[in-house]
Amino acid sequence: MKIEAEWMRGGTSKCWVFETEHLDQTRTSLDELLPRLFGSPDYRQIDGVGGATSTTSKAMILRRPADAEVDVEFTFAQVGIEEAAVDWGSNCGNCSAVVGLYAIEKGWVVPRGDVTRIVTRNTNTGQIIIQRVATPAGALPIVPDAQMPGVAFPGYRVGLGFQDPAGKTTGKLLPTGSATDTITAGGTRWTVSMVDAGAPVVIVRAEQLGLDPSRYGSWASGVELQLETLEQIRRQAAVRMGLASTVAAAARAIPKLAIVASPAQPDPDSDVSVMMLSMGKPHPALAITGSIALTLAARTPGTVLSSITGDAPRSRLRLRTPAGVLETWSEEDDASLLIGVERTARTIATTIIHVPEALGSAVETSLASATQ
Amino acid sequence: MKIEAEWMRGGTSKCWVFETEHLDQTRTSLDELLPRLFGSPDYRQIDGVGGATSTTSKAMILRRPADAEVDVEFTFAQVGIEEAAVDWGSNCGNCSAVVGLYAIEKGWVVPRGDVTRIVTRNTNTGQIIIQRVATPAGALPIVPDAQMPGVAFPGYRVGLGFQDPAGKTTGKLLPTGSATDTITAGGTRWTVSMVDAGAPVVIVRAEQLGLDPSRYGSWASGVELQLETLEQIRRQAAVRMGLASTVAAAARAIPKLAIVASPAQPDPDSDVSVMMLSMGKPHPALAITGSIALTLAARTPGTVLSSITGDAPRSRLRLRTPAGVLETWSEEDDASLLIGVERTARTIATTIIHVPEALGSAVETSLASATQ
Structure with missing residues (x-):
């Protein structure tokens, strides 16, 4: 069984980026598959792609929704290290920064103008994040050169705008009704x-x-x-x-x-x-x-x-x-409020991950698809 | 610039495995190229393929020598983490365990019998290491199942036999001439x-x-x-x-x-x-x-x-x-002494590493080769 993935830096995190349809082909539960891909449980993750720290044991799962208003829908997974478990409870702001770049690099979105706008939706939180990727003269720069604090090397500039972020958990910006x-x-x-x-x-x-x-x-x-x-x-x-x-x-x-x-x-x-x-x-x-x-x-x-x-x-x-x-920024237009941050992102490697063991029905499945 | 590499576990290490000719195409000094690929200098190696520990910041460079007596020649590189430097001074026993498996997976050596023998030479030390990879009925097992201490998941069984290892540094097993x-x-x-x-x-x-x-x-x-x-x-x-x-x-x-x-x-x-x-x-x-x-x-x-x-x-x-x-083992045949250990190895991912920056003449070179 082999699975395509891009290994990308988003902000100050390393993120393994999958497409839903590639993972679906394994017909294996992601709560079982992702820990094995990452080499968990093992505090060193020595037999998998995980980096043995919380900021390097992260997965992003992307798909192009039927919904025409969103370019890319994505789910974040915090993959356990010493436990073979996945936490689906929150989004990761840093890994979010890879989504727009991925869409451009894969041709899902055609860059247009000096800044290309990609509408993304995080499924963990329901949050819409408007991404703006720098594409001078309508293309990604040949050599990415944007810097950000905490990262030693340059990447592509990505702005992340959280659209109307108030109340995503409780329904209200001020859940008690009072400012203090x-x-x-x-x-x-x-x-x-x-x-x-x-x-x-x-x-x-x-x-x-x-x-x-x-x-x-x-x-x-x-x-x-x-x-x-x-x-x-x-x-x-x-x-x-x-x-x-x-x-x-x-x-x-x-x-x-x-x-x-x-x-x-x-x-x-x-x-x-x-x-x-x-x-x-x-x-x-x-x-x-x-x-x-x-x-x-x-x-x-x-x-x-x-x-x-x-x-x-x-x-x-x-x-x-x-x-x-x-630094964060705020923008209001007619209909909505965007609160955002600037990050950089970069693809580190294009990969095919090898998954050797019989994982649930994984081996049976891969044999079945090989004969189709 | 993009570079092919296999990411492999050898024993208790993770090793990035390159072929000499792929690296040569970059026309960049390896002392400059490898640290950048690994994301060094940076104690987290967050923008590269390195794992930010000594056992996960290792590269192996393989080639098929003209010399008919050796199947694969390899060089080990310990890539610095906080320093953009490479230490070429020694071999790594754990990473050595990937070489025979790589040769079989790439078709350089055709497996034969229940155990396939691959003759390898480490160039850091001049050491010949005879590798024996388990290939029951003349093939790698579909599901690798060999275990070893210190690794949570199974791999392919590899025996590493160091041929006549005495005196590789000083010329003599007992450099002073005395046993004590x-x-x-x-x-x-x-x-x-x-x-x-x-x-x-x-x-x-x-x-x-x-x-x-x-x-x-x-x-x-x-x-x-x-x-x-x-x-x-x-x-x-x-x-x-x-x-x-x-x-x-x-x-x-x-x-x-x-x-x-x-x-x-x-x-x-x-x-x-x-x-x-x-x-x-x-x-x-x-x-x-x-x-x-x-x-x-x-x-x-x-x-x-x-x-x-x-x-x-x-x-x-x-x-x-x-x-x-x-546990180590010793074998003497007519002409030589083999001292060895058993390890397991596995390919984690087949990758293409992206190297974005103008590294020395790298960008010029990739443009030149693109027009050939």
């Missing part, structure tokens, strides 16, 4: 904002945690001392946002929690300092989905974030993260 | 054996270091306390073996140092306990080249190892390592 709410935890009353856009996020001001906005480098150690209180805030927010029925039932992954403050003076490069908590720990950067939530929060009067960035919507928001500054 | 020598270091006189086979190795008895042979699990911590003395022994051995003119000039990588003892009683699974030092630290397992040196040392009367294993040459030697027992 009060949560009591650790004996303190916390002023927070709870927003649902890209991902559900609860936002807390750094000052309330006793963190010095002018000493961003010291936040991580200060946060580490208050993880228990922060987790209480996060779990109460889960209930208030309708994501869990009790604090005990709150999921580990959502909502995310973001700590924000005015940038240290002078910081001409950022509009707000951010530290995200992910799975109970300070995140080394900022997930793209989280950056979408913060951008909408900044645009929404009365949130703890808009009190930092100002109520007037800005077209660019620069978020300082432990890994550097991430 | 005395080295003074840390105020103590150490009885050591210095052998050159597969790789140059200096062998020390565990008891002389105060390590308890019956408590193998405690060796690592005991060794950590004596690293400075062990490094003095190793550097003096470098000079005695003719590998360096002064102790200060001794290389970090060779000779290797092996600590040996009789197996803990009762240990029906091993003949000798071994801990190797690699780059100044206890090695988590044992390099295949090191196991070849120890096997020849065990066969050589008067060495510190033969005093443990007995002077009568044995056809199987079982070496206990921190990662489990590694």
Whole structure:
């Protein structure tokens, strides 16, 4: 059994890109097939295509929908490493950046003008992402030359615009109906904002945690001392946002929690300092989905974030993260709002993956199709 | 520019396998080309095919020599991760295991009988390695099913026989002319054996270091306390073996140092306990080249190892390592001695790697060849 795949870098992730029809031909459950392709379970993934880290054990599954309004529909799979399991619960912003480029390289979309627009839909979240791939004079550059922070080599420039991202999980941008709410935890009353856009996020001001906005480098150690209180805030927010029925039932992954403050003076490069908590720990950067939530929060009067960035919507928001500054953009047209980020993407290799074992009915199936 | 490559697992390593003529077409120095293909310099190798660990940042370059006595000639390249550099100084035993399988899969060698013999030569060391690939009834099995320690999934069975491995670096199995020598270091006189086979190795008895042979699990911590003395022994051995003119000039990588003892009683699974030092630290397992040196040392009367294993040459030697027992075999025929190990290998993916940038004259070259 052999399966075609493109191995692509999307932003700061490596992603294995499949087409639905190629996977369907294996007549094997993806929850069984993908871990085997990746070499899981094995902490080194030494017998498969996985890279043995969360950012290199990712798959994207693409198809061209009958729906004429969407060029490409895609599903993201986080493939387990030490477990032969697949998590279908979220999208990956970085891997999303390969979809438009794939469509152009495969001829699904003909590049037109200096920027080619590809409409994509993520099936994990229902999110429409408008992709804009730089195609000067109507073609991909012969030598890709766009740079982005966190990647040593150039790629093709891709803009990802999340269309009307509010409320994709709970139905509302402000699930509680208020721009700010009060949560009591650790004996303190916390002023927070709870927003649902890209991902559900609860936002807390750094000052309330006793963190010095002018000493961003010291936040991580200060946060580490208050993880228990922060987790209480996060779990109460889960209930208030309708994501869990009790604090005990709150999921580990959502909502995310973001700590924000005015940038240290002078910081001409950022509009707000951010530290995200992910799975109970300070995140080394900022997930793209989280950056979408913060951008909408900044645009929404009365949130703890808009009190930092100002109520007037800005077209660019620069978020300082432990890994550097991430910039998002906002665009409104007649019908919709786009919140986006710029990434780069590149095809690393065009591949045919060998799958040797009898996987379910896999061997039988491949023999059957060989005789057709 | 695009380059064909097979991505193969050899033993416990992942290896990128190229053909010389495909690389030659790029007209780019391999010291420049390979790091770029692998995504180096970058500790994550996120824009290339490298796996960001030493066992997954390896390349093999194969060719069919005019020389009728050798089926395949190959060169091993350890590709730097944080440095854009290639180390050509040694062979990799694990990656060696892909060569015979590659030759069969590409039709360079026609399988014959239940075991197909492929004669290979490693150009880094001049070592001939006779490979025996299991081909029951004259063909590779449809479903590979051979298992080996340290790999979660099955592969094709490959035996690697190192032909007459003695003296490949210094010209002699015993570079000093003696089976044992005395080295003074840390105020103590150490009885050591210095052998050159597969790789140059200096062998020390565990008891002389105060390590308890019956408590193998405690060796690592005991060794950590004596690293400075062990490094003095190793550097003096470098000079005695003719590998360096002064102790200060001794290389970090060779000779290797092996600590040996009789197996803990009762240990029906091993003949000798071994801990190797690699780059100044206890090695988590044992390099295949090191196991070849120890096997020849065990066969050589008067060495510190033969005093443990007995002077009568044995056809199987079982070496206990921190990662489990590694078994080597020895065979003598009319003309030569083969020392070998069993591995498994498998092709993970057949690929075409995309190399986008203008690398030296690469772009010019690909345009030139496109018009031919």
